[in-house]
Amino acid sequence: MPQEHHGYLDIFEEEEKTQLPPHRPGVDLDIKLEEGQGLPVKKIYALSQDELEQLWNYIKQNEERGWIRETYSD
Numbered sequence: 001m002p003q004e005h006h007g008y009l010d011i012f013e014e015e016e017k018t019q020l021p022p023h024r025p026g027v028d029l030d031i032k033l034e035e036g037q038g039l040p041v042k043k044i045y046a047l048s049q050d051e052l053e054q055l056w057n058y059i060k061q062n063e064e065r066g067w068i069r070e071t072y073s074d
Contacts, residue, residue, distance in 0.1 A: 018065070020067055
């Protein structure tokens with residue numbers, strides 16, 4: 001952690017989170033897609049091969065945890 005943030009160390013936990021916080025009405029949000037529409041498939045910015053691999057590992061890990069899922073329309 002950068003030195004300038006060491007004053008906040010007491011609010012961070014050592015262990016990686018393995019669960020989402022509990023659902024809270026009025027706080028949980030869904031992104032509704034229009035019928036037949038999807039997200040654009042394009043790069044936000046260029047990634048190195050290592051960064052791309054890390055991104056896919058992050059996505060896979062969090063899909064397995066159930067923290068993220070494929071999008072769908074109502």
